[in-house]
Amino acid sequence: MIIDAYNTTQDVRGRSDYLTGVRPGQPAPPYTPFDAGRILGRMDAAGVDKAMVCSLAQRIENDFLASLVQAHPDRLFGFGQVMPQDDDAEDQIRRFVDAGLVGLKLHPSMHGYHVADHGLLDPVFAVCAELGIPVLINALDDAFCAPLAIEEIAKDHPTVTTIIAHMGAVWNVPEAILVAERRENVYLETSATLMADVKRAYARLGAEKILMGSEWPGSDFDLERMKIAKAVPDEADRALIEGGNMARIMGWA
Helix, strand or coil, rough: CCEEEEEEEECCCCCCHHHHHHCCCCCCCCCCCCHHHHHHHHHHHHHCCCCEEEEECCCCHHHHHHHHHHHHHCCCCEECCCCCCCCHHHHHHHHHHHCCCCCEEECCCHCCCCCHHHHHHHHHHHHHHHHHHCCCECCCCCHHHHHHHHHHHCCCCCCCCCEEEECCCCHHHHHHHHHHHCCCEEEEEECCCCCCHHHHHHHHHCCCEEEECCCCCCHHHHHHHHHHHHHCHHHHHHHHHHHHHHHHHHHCC
């Protein structure tokens, strides 16, 4: 089974230039509900069986994600989001897991906290350990979520699978590889990374700690599969990266 570990779906785009794609000063386009056929069609074209979906971070849309995966349970699985600063962050996690979401996405740089803040993150990780769900941390060259800071939290929660999104791209990739090498519960996700960095991680870690992610619609499933195919020529190892590892993490294998 081909399983993609990281993609975004957004229902309400609001006024965000980043989400709407219009120039500043232009009116935002009228609201139209998210069409699941967009992502499912691209998955079909690339031979992807199942894909993780989450909100980008400008908005937290856990209810929308729950309804999306409920409508397509064989193709999509969802990671919810919270702001750890919220007094009820742990309760929010419990609620979205009860609604059918199966992991947590954190975006420290977008939501304004440092990932090594134990006061904020320890209670969140404790709930994830209790519920048995993984945590994916958006980590793109940012001091708020550098891989060594992620390790500071992950080391105290060894039963929580912790995924470094984008492998810490671009300059933090060496740190991310180091952390994944010495922490059994830390994995690296490949979206937005260079093929050379995937090769570097594969040479150092083997296939078992790497998860293929596309971050559709920013990129596309067929492009990510092509990158993985070039970086990892061994078919059995590629099968782990393209789905086997995620299936094991999620308890599907």
